[in-house]
Amino acid sequence: MSNVEIKGIATAFPEELGKWVSNEDIYNLKYGADWKTKLLDIGIDKNYIEDKWGFSKRFWVHTPGHVLTENEATSVDMMYHAIKNALHDAELLPEDIDLLISVTTTSPRYTSSTATYVGGQLGMKCASFEMKTGCASNLYAMTLGFLSLQSGLKNVLIVSAETFSKIADFNTNQVFAGGDAAAAVVLSRVEKNGSKLLLSYLDSDGHYASMYGVQGALPPTEKAIKNNEYLMLMAPKATAYMNQIWEWLPDKLYRHANIKPEDVDCFIPHQSTKKTVLLATEKANIPTEKVVNVVSEYANCGAVSSLLALHKAIKSETIKKDDLLMMSVVGGGISWGGLLIRV
Amino acid sequence: MSNVEIKGIATAFPEELGKWVSNEDIYNLKYGADWKTKLLDIGIDKNYIEDKWGFSKRFWVHTPGHVLTENEATSVDMMYHAIKNALHDAELLPEDIDLLISVTTTSPRYTSSTATYVGGQLGMKCASFEMKTGCASNLYAMTLGFLSLQSGLKNVLIVSAETFSKIADFNTNQVFAGGDAAAAVVLSRVEKNGSKLLLSYLDSDGHYASMYGVQGALPPTEKAIKNNEYLMLMAPKATAYMNQIWEWLPDKLYRHANIKPEDVDCFIPHQSTKKTVLLATEKANIPTEKVVNVVSEYANCGAVSSLLALHKAIKSETIKKDDLLMMSVVGGGISWGGLLIRV
Numbered sequence: 012m013s014n015v016e017i018k019g020i021a022t023a024f025p026e027e028l029g030k031w032v033s034n035e036d037i038y039n040l041k042y043g044a045d046w047k048t049k050l051l052d053i054g055i056d057k058n059y060i061e062d063k064w065g066f067s068k069r070f071w072v073h074t075p076g077h078v079l080t081e082n083e084a085t086s087v088d089m090m091y092h093a094i095k096n097a098l099h100d101a102e103l104l105p106e107d108i109d110l111l112i113s114v115t116t117t118s119p120r121y122t123s124s125t126a127t128y129v130g131g132q133l134g135m136k137c138a139s140f141e142m143k144t145g146c147a148s149n150l151y152a153m154t155l156g157f158l159s160l161q162s163g164l165k166n167v168l169i170v171s172a173e174t175f176s177k178i179a180d181f182n183t184n185q186v187f188a189g190g191d192a193a194a195a196v197v198l199s200r201v202e203k204n205g206s207k208l209l210l211s212y213l214d215s216d217g218h219y220a221s222m223y224g225v226q227g228a229l230p231p232t233e234k235a236i237k238n239n240e241y242l243m244l245m246a247p248k249a250t251a252y253m254n255q256i257w258e259w260l261p262d263k264l265y266r267h268a269n270i271k272p273e274d275v276d277c278f279i280p281h282q283s284t285k286k287t288v289l290l291a292t293e294k295a296n297i298p299t300e301k302v303v304n305v306v307s308e309y310a311n312c313g314a315v316s317s318l319l320a321l322h323k324a325i326k327s328e329t330i331k332k333d334d335l336l337m338m339s340v341v342g343g344g345i346s347w348g349g350l351l352i353r354v
Numbered sequence: 355m356s357n358v359e360i361k362g363i364a365t366a367f368p369e370e371l372g373k374w375v376s377n378e379d380i381y382n383l384k385y386g387a388d389w390k391t392k393l394l395d396i397g398i399d400k401n402y403i404e405d406k407w408g409f410s411k412r413f414w415v416h417t418p419g420h421v422l423t424e425n426e427a428t429s430v431d432m433m434y435h436a437i438k439n440a441l442h443d444a445e446l447l448p449e450d451i452d453l454l455i456s457v458t459t460t461s462p463r464y465t466s467s468t469a470t471y472v473g474g475q476l477g478m479k480c481a482s483f484e485m486k487t488g489c490a491s492n493l494y495a496m497t498l499g500f501l502s503l504q505s506g507l508k509n510v511l512i513v514s515a516e517t518f519s520k521i522a523d524f525n526t527n528q529v530f531a532g533g534d535a536a537a538a539v540v541l542s543r544v545e546k547n548g549s550k551l552l553l554s555y556l557d558s559d560g561h562y563a564s565m566y567g568v569q570g571a572l573p574p575t576e577k578a579i580k581n582n583e584y585l586m587l588m589a590p591k592a593t594a595y596m597n598q599i600w601e602w603l604p605d606k607l608y609r610h611a612n613i614k615p616e617d618v619d620c621f622i623p624h625q626s627t628k629k630t631v632l633l634a635t636e637k638a639n640i641p642t643e644k645v646v647n648v649v650s651e652y653a654n655c656g657a658v659s660s661l662l663a664l665h666k667a668i669k670s671e672t673i674k675k676d677d678l679l680m681m682s683v684v685g686g687g688i689s690w691g692g693l694l695i696r697v
Contacts, residue, residue, distance in 0.1 A: 079575050111558075116465040121568040121584065122521070123459075124487045124558075127687040131560020138556035139689065140487035140494050144467045151483050158501045177573050178465070213453075213481035215467075217474020225464040230520050230584040231574030232422050241464065241573040344470040346482065 013207040013353070015160050018199035019101025020322045022192065023092035028084035029072035029176075029191055034060050037187055040074065060187045061307070065285025069190030069310035072174050076181030085119035089172035089193035090129040097168065097195035105130075108197075109164040111139040112155060114148045114171035114314050116343070117178065121229060129170065144215060145224075146281055146342025148314040150350055153198070153338075154211040160200040170195040173313040178225055180242045188284070189243065190310035194318035206354050209335075210268040213348035222246035223343050249345060254290065256341045261295035264337065264349040272296040276334035277324055279303045281341060282316035291339065303329060313342070330354055356550040356696070358503050361542035362444025363665045365535065366435035371427035372415035372519075372534060377403045380530055383417065403530045404650070408628025412533030412653035415517050419524030428462035432515035432536035433472040440511065440538035448473075451540075452507040454482040455498060457491045457514035457657050459686070460521065464572060472513065487558060488567075489624055489685025491657040493693055496541070496681075497554040503543040513538040516656040521568055523585045531627070532586065533653035537661035549697050552678075553611040556691035565589035566686050592688060597633060599684045604638035607680065607692040615639040619677035620667055622646045624684060625659035634682065646672060656685070673697055 024031075038046040038057065050057050061067050072084040090113060098105065113126035118141065120128065126139035144151055149171055156167040175189030227240030235241065265271060278301055280291030285306050292302045303320040312319060317338055324330045332354060339349035367374075381389040381400065393400050404410050415427040433456060441448065456469035461484070463471065469482035487494055492514055499510040518532030570583030578584065608614060621644055623634030628649050635645045646663040655662060660681055667673045675697060682692035 079571070079573060081571060081575075085571075110556075117572075119572055121460070121570065121572060122488075122586065122686065123563055123567040124687055124689065126487060127558050127560030127689055128563040129560070130558065131563040136557065136559045138494070138691070139558040139560070139687075140485050140491070142483050142485040144469060144483035145465075148483070151481070155498060155501075158498075158505055162501055162504075214479065215454075215470045215473065215482040216479045217470030217472070217482070220466060220471040220474040224466040225573070227464065227574075228422070228424060228428075229460075229462055229464060229572075229574075230422060230568070231570075231572075231579060232424075233576055233579050236574060236576050236579070243465065343465065344467055344482075346467065346470055348481070 014200055014205045015157055016199045016201045016205045017196060017325065019097045019103065019197040020325055021093060021096030021100045022194045022319055022322050023089055023096055024070045024192065025092045028088055029070050031068050032071050033068050034066065034187060064188065065306040066187050066310040067307045070192060071176040072191050073176040075176055075179040075186050079177060086115045086117050086172040086174045087119055087125050087129045089174065089191065090125060090170045091132055093172065093193035093195040094129065094133055094168065094170050097197050101197040103166060103197060105133045105135040108135060108137050108166050108168045110159050110167045111135060111137055112152045112167065112169045113141045114143060114152050114169060115173060116143050116145065116313055117174045143314065144346040145344035146283065146313050146316065147340040147344065147346040147348050149317045150338060150340055150348040151213055153350060154213060156198045157208045160198060165200050167198045168195060171315045171318055173315050175243065175313060178241060178243045185243060185245065188311045190312045192309055192312035192315040192319060194315050194322055196318055196321065206352055208350065208352055210264060210351040212264060212267060215344050215346035217344065219246060219249035219252060219345060223249040253341045253345055256347050257290050257294050260339055260341065260347065260349060264339065264351060268351045274335055275301065275337045277301055277303065277330045277336045279317060279320045279324060279338040281339065282306050282320050283311045356546065357543055357548045358500055359542045359544045359548045360539060360668065362440045362446065362540040363668055364436060364439030364443045365537045365662055365665050366432055366439055367413045367535065368435045371431055372413050374411050375414050376411050377409065377530060407531065408649040409530050409653040410650045413535060414519040415534050416519040418519055418522040418529050422520060429458045429460050429515040429517045430462055430468050430472045432517065432534065433468060433513045434475055436515065436536035436538040437472065437476055437511065437513050440540050444540040446509060446540060448476045448478040451478060451480050451509050451511045453502050453510045454478060454480055455495045455510065455512045456484045457486060457495050457512060458516060459486050459488065459656055460517045486657065487689040488687035489626065489656050489659065490683040490687065490689040490691050492660045493681060493683055493691040494556055496693060497556060499541045500551045503541060508543050510541045511538060514658045514661055516658050518586065518656060521584060521586045528586060528588065531654045533655045535652055535655035535658040535662060537658050537665055539661055539664065549695055551693065551695055553607060553694040555607060555610060558687050558689035560687065562589060562592035562595060562688060566592040596684045596688055599690055600633050600637050603682055603684065603690065603692060607682065607694060611694045617678055618644065618680045620644055620646065620673045620679045622660060622663045622667060622681040624682065625649050625663050626654045
């Protein structure tokens with residue numbers, strides 16, 4: 012059934028909630044005003060982060076290494092703006108939405124669903140839930156969105172936000188990686204000429220689950236705070252395993268959908284680092300001009316990344332009607348997947 | 355389509371992870387060995403909790419009011435046992451599962467999905483994600499399970515756990531309410547003679563979202579720990595609003611499914627308190643003998659409650675093949691819903 016339309020899509024980086032931070036700003040934070048001299052002293056090339064990982068700037072609601080305060084913006088605050096922007100783009104009102112799926116790995120609350128939390132602020136009254144499965148979350152959420160529309164719903168809004176600045180380890184290079192972001196997409200049921208989800212392949216393997224992500228216990232303990240356990244940990248073993256998945260993931264998608272690399276008009280790989288985008292592009296055997304890359308603009312925004320890239324592809328008309336779009340993510344969990352959508 | 359079978363269902367209260375605690379045990383904790391005298395002194399009837407709220411015992415992995423320690427069991431530990439028990443009941447192996455949905459409002463980790471976390475411990479490799487929308491979560495998860503099976507999956511496992519003992523406020527009567535529990539259900543696609551989801555009505559209203567649930571910020575702060583902000587807060591306003599929803603929810607389900615109260619063979623209302631079960635039963639106009647009630651056995655186990663009650667109904671043969679089952683929940687979020695299933 013070709014009965015789904017991407018009715019609206021938007022990002023949110025509200026200036027009142029945070030600030031854009033360059034690599035130079037971070038060196039300044041880490042080493043002080045004479046950071047250039049210090050970097051020379053310790054033998055670090057100031058272009059290393061951009062050259063190797065592709066990050067040149069990111070949006071932050073918090074300054075890593077500083078004590079968290081109650082006044083700082085949260086993932087829910089970010090979601091609020093993304094929903095408003097996406098509804099505006101879709102020319103819909105909050106009451107038009109039948110299902111709100113919120114996606115985050117950095118919720119500001121423990122027991123509560125960020126979906127009702129943010130929906131309540133916008134006066135939304137509809138089915139809503141929060142979900143997560145690492146950076147691949149939005150491929151899962153979009154699949155659930157397509158399924159829900161096929162079951163009879165009219166408009167599904169997926170909103171996603173991350174505030175990695177609050178869990179980025181200031182003392183490692185990881186502080187350059189984590190970006191804060193929000194994005195939202197409205198999927199709507201249409202009678203004809205809509206988009207078709209040709210394939211959704213979703214998978215996971217929790218073998219390394221305990222070695223990846225924030226390690227501190229919830230409910231939180233003072234001891235774990237003192238031990239800096241509420242910071243992001245990326246286990247090299249898990250990262251190596253993720254890279255292995257990229258080796259065979261594109262071929263699996265091609266085989267299952269019975270297509271060839273040249274059939275793909277637009278490819279959105281996970282936007283974790285430049286290295287990942289390059290690896291995914293190579294393994295997918297797709298020319299660079301068909302590949303969306305927003306790593307330089309936003310750094311690694313986790314689950315939000317695929318929506319940020321989708322937003323760019325749509326607004327820049329890199330994706331056009333009837334194009335074949337491939338999205339794939341391998342991320343924390345480890346959880347991964349790929350979508351093939353005939354737009 | 356009548357193509358879904360409840361292939362297996364199980365609960366988990368592993369003795370090695372926790373203990374059963376009576377109301378008397380809690381009075382003993384609060385007032386010491388001479389609690390009976392103390393209760394008389396302050397004018398509290400020792401049967402008040404059971405008479406008014408219906409709680410007589412609950413399973414606890416932690417003693418409320420005590421400092422949290424790293425060795426105590428988590429919701430993921432509880433899920434592990436529930437999955438094993440449900441797979442055994444379904445006569446399936448971990449590799450038979452195509453989709454694992456984990457449901458909890460009390461995860462032991464911040465960024466990680468409990469689904470990959472627990473799945474990894476069992477060697478499961480399949481699509482997986484964590485989701486939540488308060489106590490109604492499992493109605494949502496079951497709906498997503500039915501949708502996924504209709505899209506072609508063969509076996510979906512929904513696992514749910516709560517460890518409310520870790521967020522129960524020892525200084526209020528709420529300490530009697532919170533129970534820890536885990537349960538899991540396997541939904542499988544069958545060719546014929548399966549169950550049919552006649553109606554899934556899911557809704558939410560986050561108007562009171564900020565007033566309900568654990569208030570402390572995430573990532574956690576020492577200040578919030580010192581202020582006891584990582585304890586469950588139930589706002590009377592929100593509870594009053596929930597009770598209003600019960601006034602019209604059953605009629606809405608009957609109207610949408612075009613059935614009458616007498617068509618319902620088994621009713622599973624939310625198991626938060628005896629009062630809620632009685633209110634829901636009255637508003638649904640269903641005789642008590644058709645209503646499942648496990649409040650006395652487990653206390654309020656949040657999202658898990660509906661699966662605990664479903665497990666009891668199935669194992670006690672309160673639900674039989676071809677019966678019409680109605681499940682409804684109004685819970686934190688506020689999020690609510692109702693399912694009508696022709697078993």
